[in-house]
Amino acid sequence: MLRRAVPLLLLLHGAQSETAPPKADYSINSIVGPCRRAAGEQCGGVNGHGEVWEVDGPEASCCAEGHVCAYKTMYYSECVPMWRNESPARTQRTLEADTIGEVRSALDNFYLIINAQIVFFMQAGFAMLEVGIISPKNAKSILFKNLLDMCMVALTWWMWGFGLAGGGASGQILTEGSSFGDFGMGKGITEDGSGRAGGLDWLNSASFLHSLVFATTTTTIMSGGVAERMKVEVYIFLSVILSSFVYSTVVSWAWAGDGFLKEMGFVDFAGSCVVHLVGGCAALMGAILVGPRRNRFTDTGDVVSFKSTSLVLSSLGAMMLAFSWISFNGSSVLSTDHSNLELSAHAVTNTLLSLGGAGVTSVMFPALTNKGTYDLPLTINSMLGGLVAVTAPCAFIDNWNAILLGVMSSLLTMYSSYFVMMKLRVDDPLDAFSVHGACGIFGTIWTGLFARKDLLALVNHTKGAGLFYTGDPELFLAQLAGCGVVILLTTATIAGACISFHLALTALKAARGSDEIVVDDIGEEDGGLYGEDESAETDSVEEGNLNFFEKVMLSLRFSKDAEIVGADFIYHEGNAFELTKNQVIMYNQEKNAQDRIQRRRDAARRE
Template sequence: MDLAYSLDTVWVLLGAALVFFMQAGFAMVETGFTRAKNAGNIIMKNMMDFAVGSVVYWAFGFGIMFGDSMGGFIGGLDLFARNTYDFGVPTFAFLIFQTVFCATAATIVSGAMAERTKFISYLSYSFFISLIIYPVVGHWVWGGGFLSELGFVDFAGSTVVHSVGGWAALVGAKIIGPRIGKYTKDGKAKVIPGHSITLGALGVFILWFGWFGFNPGSQLAASGPENAQAIAGIFVTTNLAAAMGAIMSMIITWIKYGKPDVSMTLNGALAGLVGITAGTAAVSPMGAAAIGGIAGIVIVFAVEFVDHVLKVDDPVGAISVHGVCGALGTLLVGFFAVDGGLLYGGGFALLGVQAIGVVAVAAWTMTGAFILFKVIDATIGLRVSKVEELEGLDITEHGMESYADFQLKAIVHE
């Protein structure tokens, strides 16, 4: 028993470390897909939303998420996580594992609102998503709330983590408005290229690697044959979905644009990863490949829809990757789950529960985010000035240049 307890604890802590490393992946994706003059600002946001979120979630959010349920909506307050819980591993092991998940939800918004958001305003948002918006959703699904009682399936957080970040990103990006020069006077979207596809690709590889902590780590135990088999299966479903997402995005862009698009293919891999996260332990490898492939197709059209139809400027595609594909992957559990899925003779019951969960989380998150962003905008302001945006947030918000030597050489060369 002692050996099993120790092995399970080490497994959860290893998963937490891998998910923490995903923070670097998000930082690289967002930095690479945006302009050099804002690189330092994006790095700071990704670092500080983890720092702020860690403290706030430890002090308040963890109790709201896992404390005794009050009406199936919210957990009882447990300041500084002082209570002992029966998670099968030490409470603090579970706390750090859940902390890195909370940070993931918060950091998704950074990319969608990049290059025009005040640093202090972003910190304020990170504080409140870690304090209340994310923990409430987590309680509904993982803390014994009403969605868990309905039988809602979200094994590792397609909805709890990714859709929360994606829907909040949609609201924030809509309220703050597009970057200067993103849309012409007649409303046509213009491409604002990021400064390093290499950094973006590095970020995607880091995220793909970290997802092997995100999904398999959510098994929360490694001892015994049953857990070992489950973890191995989750590794396979996670990887297949990512691979198929990348393949299908590449094929679709090759057909649509005449050439395989690099950035969209990278986002296709992330779309597959986000899509499989809900059902990674509930579907077969074939089902995982199908979910990843569907997400890889949908992401291409979702990015275009957000950009051209909704007129929401999302520099990294975070809304589509995390919001749309998070919801999509959660719904597809209702089709592909081996136990209860529509394609496996389970009828529409599970699909109906999945739909209820997707809608409930979207409604809560977007309502809370709308109120939060409006209050921030009315008090300290969300957006930097036009002059600050044109000059770049590295200089105006932090008093530095991320590529000072490179920029100096470019000036001398000219």
């Protein structure tokens, strides 16, 4: 298909290959269709690759009666049947239109595939972001979980997730028997056994790849909320549930043509709600059920700060995510016709403007309110919050509106993080809910307030527009309903999955004849819920001492010793960041020098 596409494009611009026969030799001469050639030439000529297109025929009468010799590209022609009541010129134009359609289909596939690769790079960005924020003793564990959930999602999305998502999965074309497991492969094989795949296979394969990388993004968001204490097997189980059941269901409701949210008028261009709110709600529910990291909260209610591995890695991860977000939002037009590419460019422009507004706000606001200091993690999260918020309305709002959205989402990220940590007492190590959940809701609702009617029309949306422009609340109410449905579905499913895991573990314990809660394969939780009694002789917890949700929590999280020393030591043969003797000496020297400098500064201030 691509080999035909290049010469066709050259023909459309008036170019002609040096190896192609002169156009005059291929002209359509009459209804009977003799392709007049010089004596001795083969009927149909020779294409640009030296291959004979048609068999030999009598001179000046290559095609049978009722057929014409018509161009398919500038390289070759072939005898084709005349359509009833059509002239030879009309037949030629029809063939050219068909070929242009093939080229457009190929370009659409290429567009989806290349953007899927760029969006897939977000996995590296999330990995660097997470491993930079969490404790060094769990760095390997975070990377391992991110790699493993990527593999599991690929398999489960192929087996059933893509089928459940239906037409909402990046424009999947649905045919009988093509929506489960093989995603339509084999449906376009020719009867003659040549093995040439039909157009349906090409399109659905590209749609599968594009929708898959969106599904993996949803799952990885959850990882940040449960980092450093959830068991690997629990996380993988939740990843499968989230990506191939929850996310695929939301996609079918919101993006498929017959989805009930879509029919209600709900709009989410690239996934503030469909992708990020799903992941953010899963992260919040997982963080609640698995409990906070050990020693995160003191008895007096203070929050203990943990040392991060490397803010350099986190910054690198944020830059990777910003780069991939361009394709994440821009490719959601799904095709390459002129109007869609213009809409894509507009969406990408708004994406970067929102990023800029959020980032600048994260620097200016704390500088004005916190003694002029700068907070790099806060800036990273604010930038990501701006990207999340603009993902839903990026194609439908004005440029100035995108900047304002970035400013507001930055403030929302800051205060949402404070509320979740200090008021709800939920330990969310990467502020996954604040960034993806709260900003996902905000961006979805923003669409209902400021989406322009003319831009919505480009995606065939006819049910309302931004409330501030039209005064019609239809779109705004649809956006609220969409957020509510996604929150209920995601939180209920993740909670049910965690409880189901606990019940299965309890049944396994009963089958083994044990009266203790087994929390992992290297040891059992001791001395109460968080093991405060360091001298306890027993390594188990009697069921009668805990309520149901505390039992669920113990089933989901590491053992006490595993959490203290870190998952890397227990499961990955040592920490990723081991210090040599000389490094320890140098660290102590650096620390002592910092203390001396700080004492001199304090003394200077007192004077």
